[in-house]
Amino acid sequence: MTATAAATSRPRKRIVIVGGVAGGMSAAARARRLDEHAKIVVLEQGEYVSFANCGLPYSLSGEISSREDLLLHTPSSLSRTLNLDVRTGHRVTSIDRERCEVTANRAGGTERFSYDALILAPGAVAVRPPIDGLDHPAVHTLRTIPDLDAVQEAVAAALRDREPGAGAPQAVVIGAGFIGLEAVEALVGRGLHVHLVELADHVLPPLDAELAALLAQELTAHGVTLHLGVSAQAVTDAADGTTTVALSDGTDLPADLVVVNVGVRPASTLAEEAGLELSARGAIRVDGDQRTSDPHIWAVGDAVEVRHAVTGALGSVPLAGPANRQGRRAADSLSGHRTTPQQRVLGTAIVRVFGMTAAVTGANQSTLRSAGIEYEVVRVHAGHHAGYFPGAEQLHLVASFAPDGRLLGAQGVGRDGVDKRIDVLATALRAEMTADDLAELELAYAPPYGSAKDAVNMLGFVAQNALDGTMPQWHPEELEQVRAHSLVLDVRSAEEYAAGHLDGALHLPHTELRDRLDEVRAAARGRSVAVLCASGVRSYLAVRILRGAGIDARSLSGGWNTLRSLQT
Amino acid sequence: MTATAAATSRPRKRIVIVGGVAGGMSAAARARRLDEHAKIVVLEQGEYVSFANCGLPYSLSGEISSREDLLLHTPSSLSRTLNLDVRTGHRVTSIDRERCEVTANRAGGTERFSYDALILAPGAVAVRPPIDGLDHPAVHTLRTIPDLDAVQEAVAAALRDREPGAGAPQAVVIGAGFIGLEAVEALVGRGLHVHLVELADHVLPPLDAELAALLAQELTAHGVTLHLGVSAQAVTDAADGTTTVALSDGTDLPADLVVVNVGVRPASTLAEEAGLELSARGAIRVDGDQRTSDPHIWAVGDAVEVRHAVTGALGSVPLAGPANRQGRRAADSLSGHRTTPQQRVLGTAIVRVFGMTAAVTGANQSTLRSAGIEYEVVRVHAGHHAGYFPGAEQLHLVASFAPDGRLLGAQGVGRDGVDKRIDVLATALRAEMTADDLAELELAYAPPYGSAKDAVNMLGFVAQNALDGTMPQWHPEELEQVRAHSLVLDVRSAEEYAAGHLDGALHLPHTELRDRLDEVRAAARGRSVAVLCASGVRSYLAVRILRGAGIDARSLSGGWNTLRSLQT
Ligand SMILES: Cc1cc2nc3c(=O)[nH]c(=O)nc-3n(C[C@H](O)[C@H](O)[C@H](O)COP(=O)(O)OP(=O)(O)OC[C@H]3O[C@@H](n4cnc5c(N)ncnc54)[C@H](O)[C@@H]3O)c2cc1C
Ligand SMILES: Cc1cc2nc3c(=O)[nH]c(=O)nc-3n(C[C@H](O)[C@H](O)[C@H](O)COP(=O)(O)OP(=O)(O)OC[C@H]3O[C@@H](n4cnc5c(N)ncnc54)[C@H](O)[C@@H]3O)c2cc1C
Ligand SMILES: CC(C)(COP(=O)(O)OP(=O)(O)OC[C@H]1O[C@@H](n2cnc3c(N)ncnc32)[C@H](O)[C@@H]1OP(=O)(O)O)[C@@H](O)C(=O)NCCC(=O)NCCS
């Protein structure tokens, strides 16, 4: 018997996949590569499969010039390359777990598909915020190609119908998360004036407030009007036909177009109705191999429950990377291939906001606080490459460490080099690295690319110093206590001090400190000294000098830079 | 007794540091921060301290517009900020270990400095290749600010003295290592025609040949003439006053200017004369705390011996990052501060060559081969961000893995995103990650920054497949054997095939393979099938189809892309 005969005489495994985009199609592709003989059917309710959801905002902006570029595959290309049987316009409405069969609604009727292995990759559904008039025709979301087409049409109409001499058409974007910010950028790029409405007190809620402030500046600089800490309450038509969005603070915003993106929830109705185990929040429960509570059914992507690597919290992480890799793992598992254990998620994410980049990995400060996890936060405002090489952009990094030095999370904002640092830190987090490890990372250095002591090394150095007592820190949120009980010592230059400072601070440039210790002692009157400079470097030097002289001193983490961004 | 009194009544520790640049001054700065009361003297033979050696080539090119930008500190700024006693023009000529004293030559005489702790940071000295006439005034090196000044002057003179109508002045750069390539770029930028002479058979010898070929193309495209696999033998003046560089292949190159950079060796004469333990290659031996064989003497930087993380080989790594961090560690150690164990070095390095970046970390293929370490190499030619987003540049990554999956080294060349991937891979190497770990890295993805399956994840996927037998590979160096014993199957499109292919290959686009298996079987006549495509993706799919049909098949690692670059 030849190998071929052996292979073809086995009964062909029937694999059915619900959802034909990131997680589903990755699973289908991998399943085919692992089993040339399986019968693989992909059922997708929409008109398109394998489309680049993540590219939708850039198609809206025009940066991706052709809508076709978003379609990475078609059913026919998937048939040709991977011999997949892809059915668009097929909405799976039920799973008969006993008979291992799903039923799909399609044009002209229903159809049943039997499976040996079923993969659920239905993604997420947009959360509908409690806004009156959410079904108003001016209100859009941005999750699919048809959504994109509708927004494109609305933008074109608004630009076309504008009265000569009137200002830019008005868009209201509700929700300042990743996709909301991408939508804002796209709409501004198309020439609209954008009002951005966000319930949280800062844009991009996963980002700590101090960094979000920098994004807010960038948004404002590009003409976006921010409405933070308020909710949209109603979308209504005035008598004159204009549409208005009413905010909780009483503002009425005229709107030619409204885009709502306030988050997603797992699309788990099908799984729920089939009696699969769900989390309290409605995500599909899976094991380390993506297997659900039914051994013949796997689930992946936005729809499933994952565990956070740092906090251990259960939730869902609606991101493309995890969805793709989970799809691959599910295919490995159902094919009997060796699987790698599912890693806990870090929630690494990134967004471009005009000229800025913001990125996060691991736990942010507010998550750590609410999870009751003890941490020390450090901040570095460093050049993205050697300062003596032209074009160095300031990189703002914030990282949190456990008392034993383990990295817990990091965030960055800046005009260049943010993605690199966050990827390095995401890799470090995955490896459970500590401050000591970051200090010792051997990163690639030549002047156009980094610094001999890279910003990531610096995070390690600063954390070492903060944790081992070399440089006790004080933090912006302690400002009031500090002003009440300590001497604030500002060691910046006279010019920097003149441009803005805290009332009541003693000003004394760090280079003069050694000669003027008596002045500090006199002003401190036995109180501890809270030192600050612009970024934390000079105040660190000052703290070392003061402590060397027996004076209790702490350094303001992140310096004036961080303090100021929290005060705007 | 107050803390101050306690601090000042202790005898002040006397710290003497030899060498005032990367390692030495980092040690001095850290030592001061850890001990406000120490007496810290830095002795530097040159005129400058704390200068950015790494910036010299960019000052030559004019990209760094002011030479002063290279001077990060002066003795007076170091005195003001860190209370360091910095003496330029002080060449330390001997160490009296018994008396804990060094002697320095300075203008007008010698001076002795007693120490409690001595740090040696003398750096490296340029290797002088065996070339007749190396002391010819047209011959320069590029290691210090005075070197830079001399080259600047030579370039200015060559440009000024050029006959009207004559071509560009001619420079010969000997040595195509990191600094050599930077010098080439700078000289071309200044309008010179450059001949680059390298003894190895490819530029940037630490890079594997297949990637070096891409740099060679970039150099040629910028008008550089390459002389590979040859050595310079003599620099002589012709009767007409022109200078000529004679190469081993008989070529005579006229030269207005010659820059030699063929590597460095540890500057360890002082240590040797003091009887400190050196390696066979003359590097200063240190322990994990940078301490030499004399407990009162530490050594750091280019002068010391380090152990390679992957091969375990002892050597030296003349790079700024390690020098800086070693300086910091030496200061920690001599101050009695907690030290982190010295990490083995990865040799992470990077260079810009016109529009390209090349970077390496860990062991390359030739090092692994000569160390007798078993490895599997994988190649990925992927976009540096999502392909559907405009501006994706091809990224060429090569990585080697141990049979058990552990990452051993990685290299990259491309126009964008190389530095990020190498930094991630350097972090992964430090964490001793495996192919499985790379596959699961959760890197930041949005269309402008990466891909849902980043190129680094892809390295992990491909390595998993290569190592577990899902995708057996064949490699370019096996080409002759393969052609002799296997059927070569080219699964690219008809256009790609027409543009260049291997004689005798069967051509059959991968999308047609399932229907034309009989043709493959007939052509193979029982031999195994060696599949190739452009980058390795389609040949992987084809291998899976063929193996599914019981045909022994392997995929060409890196595809035509890699094969072609090795043949140019
Ligand atoms: C505008 C936008 C921008 C984004 N940007 C980024 C980004 O920059 N980076 C990032 O990491 N992530 C981004 N994401 C998120 C990312 O696209 C998702 O996390 C990822 O696509 C999830 O994959 P999935 O397979 O779980 O779901 P999806 O890719 O959403 O696929 C699910 C599919 O299942 C279909 N389906 C659902 N139920 C049924 C049913 N009953 N029968 C048949 N078919 C069904 C749906 O129609 C859908 O096509 C973005 C998403 C959007 C919408
Ligand atoms: C042109 C150039 C470009 C470079 N580019 C890069 C790059 O892009 N990335 C990278 O990582 N590395 C780069 N390097 C290498 C990097 O600069 C070195 O690895 C680093 O400076 C080594 O630090 P060190 O303290 O050991 O020696 P150095 O920084 O060289 O300092 C040693 C000092 O000691 C002094 N000295 C020696 N002997 C005595 C004595 N007896 N008495 C008194 N003083 C003495 C010397 O004059 C010298 O100033 C580059 C080097 C050069 C020359
Ligand atoms: C496009 C889509 C079908 C991907 O399928 P895929 O074939 O698994 O993914 P890719 O095309 O990226 O190819 C990855 C495969 O090529 C292999 N590969 C990549 N480079 C290779 C190389 N140089 N040599 C050999 N193999 C290589 C990988 O190993 C992997 O195969 P494996 O999973 O069997 O190990 C699916 O991801 C999809 O529909 N995506 C669009 C939707 C989406 O992702 N949206 C969210 C982001 S916008």
Ligand SMILES: CC(C)(COP(=O)(O)OP(=O)(O)OC[C@H]1O[C@@H](n2cnc3c(N)ncnc32)[C@H](O)[C@@H]1OP(=O)(O)O)[C@@H](O)C(=O)NCCC(=O)NCCS
């Ligand atoms: C410039 C030179 C004196 C560096 O001294 P340095 O003070 O150790 O280095 P930096 O200026 O980078 O500062 C690093 C210190 O600031 C601290 N720091 C950085 N950012 C901080 C922040 N935001 N908050 C608090 N502290 C911070 C770090 O923790 C570190 O201190 P530590 O070592 O005590 O932990 C020395 O490296 C030198 O001479 N370099 C030039 C030569 C050279 O490096 N050449 C090769 C490359 S071109």
